[in-house]
Amino acid sequence: MRREGYYSVVNGYKDPFIDRGATARASDDRYVRDAKFSDMYALFEFDRSLRELTFHYLIRAESTAKTAVAYCFSDVHRDRDAYLLQDCYCTRDEYARAGMNAARYADEISGLVSILSKTRRNSNAEFIKHYRDEYGDVPLWVLSNGLTFGNIEHFFNLMKPDEKASVCKMIVQSTNRVGSNLGYLSVDKVRVALEALVKFRNICAHDERLYCAVVGGRKQINYGRMVWHLEWFLTDAEFNEYIASLVHRLKDGIDGNEKVAAVLEPLGFTELSNQLARRWGVN
Template sequence: METFASDDDYRFEDLLRDIRQSEAYNIWLLKRTLTSSELRAKEAVGVFWRPFSIIGGGRVGDSKPFRTVEQQIAILKSRGVSFRDEGYAASFLLRENYYAVVNGYKDALIDKQETNLAKEDRYARGTDFRHFELMYEFDKRLRDNTMALLLDCENLMKTAVVYSFCSIHQGQDDYLDPSCYCSKADFPKRGSYTKGLIRLLSTLQRLRDNGPHKAYISHYVSRYGCPPLWVLSKCLTFGSTSAFFDYQQQSVKNRTCVTLSQALGKGVVRQRDLAYAFHTLPEFRNICAHGERLYCARVGKLNDKGFGELLRALSYVAPADRLAEYSRSVLLLLDDVADESALIERKLLLGMGIARGDLQAR
């Protein structure tokens, strides 16, 4: 069995020594001395397993070679992509990243039959690099507009549930008391109740101890001893706020719905609709925050929630005027694309899983 240094002053030199003594390293080192044909022959009969490279982060032998932007353009041309201005395309790729632009949006442009025959990407007849630009720029602006609305909704939902909790549990540190949360019998996913509650309370305790090192938390700690939840809530992530709502007693959930309906000027906000929003919106917020592809994103444990479900969740918790403004902004983005390519607009709507009418009805 391999042994590794475990003393408190474990140094980088110790790490390198342990790597070099490991079986994985020695296999990797030996494989470097083999020709490609020798390597394939030995792997074919199971001489080598394929360990992860500690330095490179991928599997040994599976590395992707670096390509200059000129080579990237040449590869795209060889696969059926035309270019109106290669100089502009080169600067665009240098600004935005080849992987984000091409790999991120190629699925809608690929000729699947030709790709299967060629064993490498082949693009549909008539594909131009401008099509990549249109999809990439649309999605980038869509993320910006969506993020702005999601931040408003996050603040509304967080304010409502924290306000409702504090109005019922008025002790200064009641948010750290397990008895202030729902019982296991009342929790929908009983198998994960204990682990999830411990995680939530640990998060709140870390904020209570000013783990984020915020000046406003330090002020409350020094002056009052224990910062109230409405102060700490500024540091709660959308995901943690969702978990906080899930663990509330029924009285707090009911009051949260009433509080949110008052804030939105709606007649009623149903608990199941609010729960749906809490379980849907945080993942879309993370996609927007990290610059990931949004238009065809699928979230949820079953990856069954797309842009249509995002619109549904927003309709439950967004102010009516903000939702209408957002819907108009998405239609305008689609109009800009359609002015250049009706084909790309259709592909975007297909990926979003909606029709224009779904936005016009908001």
């Protein structure tokens, strides 16, 4: 408790245990009957465990996406520093047809090119400095390792349509999904998945509450839906490993504290746990 901090646990995890009516009447926090600090701490520990597990596999998904985007762009645009040229990206009309806000097109292009240029010029990462100093050029497949997952999502959204389709195919190939029921990925599926995975990755990286997170605007992607987006970016072996650990964490969280179970059930965790256990036969 000395390490975690009483108020960080309470302020972060008290909401499900608050009596809304009594709190409104008292103008101060009032808790539901029989709520204990140990219940909040159990929810805190469950969420921390969930973050640690999820972040590990989101990093793998990030690597899959980075590799596919960098390779597919570089395979077409082979000139030096091609990623700094607006002509190498989609047109405004193509951007709009992909469901993006055309009014933001110019700002998105200039913003991406600025990020790429600054990373190329100023990064102190050894792998980028080596190419910059030795060759005066930093290929995208090198530069991409100095970019954030959000930068890669940004880059994908501005790629030409055929190159986006190539990224989807490469993700399928690199995860050994060819010929499986996950053997086809549409551009729209990848776009939505990247948006969700980037946001969930940032939640994990910044130690924010994961168990109740919902991202994606109108898509309303919670943790349970995120799992299936993540599957597309992992191999079968990686995903099965993730699911086995996830089922055990969900079971511990649900069975370990009845008040935590009551918090998680309406968020879909009980259903997710049962669904995963049935599909993978994990007990």
